[in-house]
Amino acid sequence: MSRLHEPHPYPGKLIVVEGIDGSGKSTQLSLIHRWLESEGYRVFFTEWNSSPLVRRAMRRGKKKDLLTPSTFSLLHAVDFADRLTYRIMPPLKGGMIVLADRYVYTAFARDVARGVDPQWVREVYSIAPRPDLALYFRVPIDVSLERILSGRQKPKYHEAGMDLGLSKDPVESYRLFQGRVLEIYESVAKEFDLKVIDATGEIDEQQRVVRRMVQRVLRGIEPVAKAV
Amino acid sequence: MEKSRFYGRGLPYKKLGRLKGSLIVIEGTDGVGRSTQIEQLKPWLEVEGYGVVSTGWTRSPLLYETINEAKAGHELNVTTFSLLYAADFADRLENEIIPALQAGLVVLADRYMYTAFARNTVMGADPAWSRSLFGLALVPDLVLYLRIDVNALIPRVLGGKGMEYWESGMHLALGSDMFDSFRNYQTRLIREYNALAREFQFTTIDARLPIPEIQEQLRGHVRRLLRARKNGARAKPPEPESKPAEKTRSSGT
Numbered sequence: 001m002s003r004l005h006e007p008h009p010y011p012g013k014l015i016v017v018e019g020i021d022g023s024g025k026s027t028q029l030s031l032i033h034r035w036l037e038s039e040g041y042r043v044f045f046t047e048w049n050s051s052p053l054v055r056r057a058m059r060r061g062k063k064k065d066l067l068t069p070s071t072f073s074l075l076h077a078v079d080f081a082d083r084l085t086y087r088i089m090p091p092l093k094g095g096m097i098v099l100a101d102r103y104v105y106t107a108f109a110r111d112v113a114r115g116v117d118p119q120w121v122r123e124v125y126s127i128a129p130r131p132d133l134a135l136y137f138r139v140p141i142d143v144s145l146e147r148i149l150s151g152r153q154k155p156k157y158h159e160a161g162m163d164l165g166l167s168k169d170p171v172e173s174y175r176l177f178q179g180r181v182l183e184i185y186e187s188v189a190k191e192f193d194l195k196v197i198d199a200t201g202e203i204d205e206q207q208r209v210v211r212r213m214v215q216r217v218l219r220g221i222e223p224v225a226k227a228v
Numbered sequence: 229m230e231k232s233r234f235y236g237r238g239l240p241y242k243k244l245g246r247l248k249g250s251l252i253v254i255e256g257t258d259g260v261g262r263s264t265q266i267e268q269l270k271p272w273l274e275v276e277g278y279g280v281v282s283t284g285w286t287r288s289p290l291l292y293e294t295i296n297e298a299k300a301g302h303e304l305n306v307t308t309f310s311l312l313y314a315a316d317f318a319d320r321l322e323n324e325i326i327p328a329l330q331a332g333l334v335v336l337a338d339r340y341m342y343t344a345f346a347r348n349t350v351m352g353a354d355p356a357w358s359r360s361l362f363g364l365a366l367v368p369d370l371v372l373y374l375r376i377d378v379n380a381l382i383p384r385v386l387g388g389k390g391m392e393y394w395e396s397g398m399h400l401a402l403g404s405d406m407f408d409s410f411r412n413y414q415t416r417l418i419r420e421y422n423a424l425a426r427e428f429q430f431t432t433i434d435a436r437l438p439i440p441e442i443q444e445q446l447r448g449h450v451r452r453l454l455r456a457r458k459n460g461a462r463a464k465p466p467e468p469e470s471k472p473a474e475k476t477r478s479s480g481t
């Protein structure tokens with residue numbers, strides 16, 4: 001029985017952003033973070049694949065290319081469960097705001113693109129509460145690639161799905177793999193009713209749209225203190 | 229057809245081909261003597277002419293450090309525990325067990341997903357959830373269950389390496405001291421194992437018997453399986469519980 005299809009019973013609010021790399025979701029979320037704090041809210045932030053518990057195993061697995069689609073998926077699930085325990089549930093139960101950069105939908109898109117069973121990965125993550133607001137930043141591959149390549153030279157190994165052997169060229173592999181991820185994201189967005197944001201627009205325009213949505217979700221939640 | 233080889237939804241991205249080898253699982257609670265028996269089974273099988281590998285719980289190169297550290301730091305809860313077990317299992321399944329079976333080896337597994345089912349349930353995980361994690365597991369050809377009761381287990385553990393923190397369930401605060409906790413935790417664990425033995429039709433062996441006698445029984449079951457497989461038959465379906473109980477004279481109480 002998944003908790004992902006019904007509203008959670010906790011007093012806090014959970015807001016998550018989703019999208020492929022280079023969709024601009026992290027930029028948008030950090031602007032939301034700033035804004036909410038300036039409004040006097042207590043805000044907690046958590047990020048995909050950031051728990052110290054599996055950091056070493058993840059690094060080792062990635063470096064030596066030891067990961068299979070299933071272990072890749074399960075390690076991320078451990079990361080998620082650890083952050084759920086320590087970073088998400090306590091503030092949510094305590095009536096505060098949690099911002100998550102990527103959530104279970106990332107696994108539903110990425111892990112399935114790697115070939116794991118869609119139903120299985122949904123069962124694995126059925127421990128997750130449903131967010132109050134889940135934003136999906138939709139962006140074409142070319143735009144995402146352009147944004148990534150402007151920052152660093154080439155996409156990272158796993159980001160490009162190089163472990164799948166789709167192509168020897170990282171950029172081509174990225175195109176193929178993230179193209180698959182994008183397709184799956186679209187169906188995941190429908191299945192879980194993610195709010196789609198056109199991520200090709202200007203940053204401030206997107207932010208205006210997003211703030212309106214956040215405001216609606218936060219109705220009834222009082223700021224702890226107005227910032228000076 | 230592929231699917232029936234798996235406990236659940238399996239590994240859709242993986243081509244298994246024919247698995248010529250045999251997957252034999254030894255289950256049973258902590259300190260029941262699994263590793264002693266496996267140590268003796270291995271050379272015997274080799275003398276019989278079989279290639280053998282063994283694999284053990286939380287021994288995956290990818291995760292054993294993480295699991296040990298996390299246990300030492302006591303930062304785990306039932307959810308992360310269950311997932312770490314599953315990740316360890318998946319790593320060994322794909323990198324050790326399946327390649328060995330494809331190469332035609334006999335794989336002796338010291339514990340299998342059933343240990344996770346038993347432990348996770350005792351720790352309070354949602355049983356359906358913790359089982360779903362193992363949907364990727366291959367169904368073993370044979371599960372040999374070393375069954376013991378807690379009263380017989382206690383002197384054995386005390387006379388051996390002693391009671392250990394995790395095996396005593398100290399993380400669950402089940403008793404005022406190590407002994408009480410051990411007894412409570414192992415009682416619950418054994419109850420789970422026994423229920424699993426019925427559900428999954430393990431071949432049960434009375435682990436209170438002397439070591440050589442247990443070994444003899446184990447060899448009998450293994451021999452029958454390997455013979456049946458050699459005779460062209462696919463893996464024999466697990467026998468109903470009553471049958472091996474008769475054959476092995478006593479299946480514990």
